[in-house]
Amino acid sequence: MERLNDNEVKEVARMQQMIDLYEGFICALHMMMLSEKEINYPQFTxxxxxxxxxKIWRWVKEHK
Structure with a gap:
C-alpha cells in the first residue's frame, strides 16, 4: 500500500470538509421543509x- 504525501492528505481533508458542508446544507433544507418554524442555517463559505x-435556500423557503 502506498502512503499519501502531505498534499494528497490535505486534499482529502478539504474534500471531506466540503462533503460535510453540503451534507449540513441538505439536512437544514430538509428540516426547513418539514418545520412550521423559521429555520436559519449557518452561512457556508x-x-x-x-x-x-x-438561491436554493431562498427558493425552498418561499415555496414550502
Whole structure:
C-alpha cells in the first residue's frame, strides 16, 4: 500500500470538509421543509456553490 504525501492528505481533508458542508446544507433544507418554524442555517463559505446554495435556500423557503 502506498502512503499519501502531505498534499494528497490535505486534499482529502478539504474534500471531506466540503462533503460535510453540503451534507449540513441538505439536512437544514430538509428540516426547513418539514418545520412550521423559521429555520436559519449557518452561512457556508469557501465552497464553489455559495451563491447557488443561497438561491436554493431562498427558493425552498418561499415555496414550502
Amino acid at each position: 469557501d465552497t464553489n456553490f455559495d451563491k447557488e446554495m443561497n
